[in-house]
Amino acid sequence: MSLDVLTPVSELTAALGDAVVTEPDLMLAYRRDQSLLTAAGMPLALVRARDTDDVVAALKIAHRHGVPVVTRGAGTGLAGAANALDGCIVLSMEKMNAVLDIDPAARTATVQPGVINGDLAAAAAEHGLWYVPDPGSRAISSIGGNLATNAGGTCCAKYGVTGDHVTRIKAVLADGRIIHTGAATRKNVAGLNLTQLLVGSEGTLAVIVEATMRLRVAPTAAATVVASFPETAQAIEAVLAIRQVAEPCLAELMDRTTIAAVNDMTHMGLDESAGALLLIQCDGRDSTAEARICAQACADAGATEVYDTDDPVEGEAFMQARRVALTALERRxxxxxxxxxxxxxxxxxxxxxxxxxxxxxxxxxxxxxxxxxxxxxxxxxxxxxxxxxxxxxxxxxxxxxxxxxxxxxxxxxxxxxxxxxxxxxxxxxxxxxxxxxxxxxxxxxxxxxxxxxxxx
Structure with a gap:
């Protein structure tokens, strides 16, 4: 190995100690995300940052030597954005996983980027609050990764994507300087919106080391509708009709191939003769009445089976069918x-x-x-x-x-x-x-x- 290659590694090791990994076998698990057909290189080193100081030190060394840096969250991405490049530093944020503060009065949570989405949701729930964005990978994806891709999920039509729930970001620039964007206030038009530039930037602009996320009061009730349709076009006709008369928090679609895969895995007894299945959920005080309006719209659009319930356990069981859709297809x-x-x-x-x-x-x-x-x-x-x-x-x-x-x-x-x-x-x-x-x-x-x- 040449002196040029050894110099940044030796500097990283001197500055960060055992946070630096260089053994190829140990770096294998950090080479790629969940995108199967995208290229992944072999990194020069893996840095498992423990705090902001580690991130600053790693970036200063990388900047000085011109070494590429690929920031990695939980590795659940699906587009190869966290795949290693040959000779890069993979900067893992998994150890920066603390919920730093939950402020019930302000309805905000300040977290490190490695916090798992579901862990933030659970911490908020302890205060009677709700962290809304659920990209479908709530149990495994990190807030930093959600911000990096501006992750969406099931409730976006009513509540928006991850970027709609962030108020402040602390990040480190490529040269090691720390920046703070956004404000604690609900309204802020002071200068360019650097926060929203960072959201969705996939680690190309800066490394997010802390974020303050908005919380909501949890809905008082929810009601669920399940409807089977002979064809997908009829299901979409129902969605368009529903948009005119109601505002469900989600309306999820599965086609016949997905229905069959989910049935094979879960034995839930979904209607396999259907060309499409719609799962609709309404929340809030009028959820039951709104769900019945949605159910009628499905029937009018040609649904062969329509079922609605305001039982939360039953509703969650139906929603589980949609949550396991990818897992069911992966089994094939x-x-x-x-x-x-x-x-x-x-x-x-x-x-x-x-x-x-x-x-x-x-x-x-x-x-x-x-x-x-x-x-x-x-x-x-x-x-x-x-x-x-x-x-x-x-x-x-x-x-x-x-x-x-x-x-x-x-x-x-x-x-x-x-x-x-x-x-x-x-x-x-x-x-x-x-x-x-x-x-x-x-x-x-x-x-x-x-x-x-x-x-x-």
Whole structure:
């Protein structure tokens, strides 16, 4: 190993001691996220930061030597944004996992980036409060990762995405300087909104080391509707009708392939003759009445079975079917999970296109997602050990993205760009707009060491 390579490693070790890992076998688990078909390199070193001082020290050394830094949360990302680059420093935030403060009066929680989403939700619940954003990976994803991708989830149509629930961020720039963005107030228009620039930036602008998140009072009640439809188009017709008369906190869709996979895994007895299943939940004092309005809209749209309940245990059991959708499809083979958003009224066209692509490439594609806001997760099931099947999976993925763009959609609603969708960025945002993004990155990170080539 050359002196040039040893110098940053020796500096890291001298500054951070056993927080630095260089053994290749020990770094293997930190090389990639959950994106199966994206490239991952071998890092020069892994730094498991224990506090902000560790982050500052690591970034100062990386900046001095021009070493790329890939920041990693819990590794649950699906676009390769946390994949290692050859010769990089992987900066893991998993040990910075403290809930620093919960302020019931202000309804805020201040946390380190490694705090697991579900742990924050549980800590808030002890004070009778609710941390709303649930990206579907609540038990395993971190707040830092949720902020880095601006993660969404089931309740977005009514309550917004992660970025709608952050009020302040403390972060470290590439050269080791610490910045603070946002304010404790509900309203703040002092200068440019640096907080929202950091949200969704996938570790390309700065390293988030602390965040203050908004909390809400938990809903007093919830009611759930489950409806089966012969075709997905009828389910979307019901969603469009519901949007005119009610505001459910979620409306989740599963297609027939996903229904079958969930049934195989859970033996829940879902209607496998259905072309689509809608799971709708209403919350608040009028939840029962609102759920009945939603149930009627489903029946009017052609649902063959409609069931509603205000029993929380029963409602949670139904919602579990949607939560395990990806796990159920993963039992059938390797998966490539897409993340596409289209205007809600274009969902029937997108769903029809996905079915056609599955048939054309002779692949299983199970589609589920957030029908209330048009965010779908078509999941390609294939054999990763078969190069021909892997190639077909990537081709079908490409066709779905192209179709999404043709319908006026976004190439990502909540998973981010990472490595997986970088080839589509210019088609999505435009050449001039992408140049502006690059100039923003240059302002934060002049030498370009933070997650280069990702997210922009």
């Amino acid at each position: 083979g390797s998966t490539l999970l897409d993340d596409l958003s289209v205007p809600v009224h274009r969902l029937p066209e997108m769903l029809q296109a996905i079915e056609g692509i599955a048939a054309r490439y002779d692949l299983t594609i199970g589609t589920f997602g957030h029908a209330a806001d048009g965010n779908l997760h078509p999941t390609i099931v294939f054999d990763a050990s078969d190069s021909e099947q892997s190639a077909r999976a990537l081709q079908s993925f490409d066709e779905m993205v192209v179709e999404c763009l043709s319908l006026g959609g976004s190439i990502s609603g909540e998973h981010g760009i990472g490595v997986l969708k970088e080839p589509y960025m210019e088609a999505m945002v435009g050449a001039t707009e992408r140049e502006l993004m690059a100039r923003v990155k240059e302002a934060f990170d002049p030498t370009g060491i933070l997650n280069p080539g990702r997210g922009l």
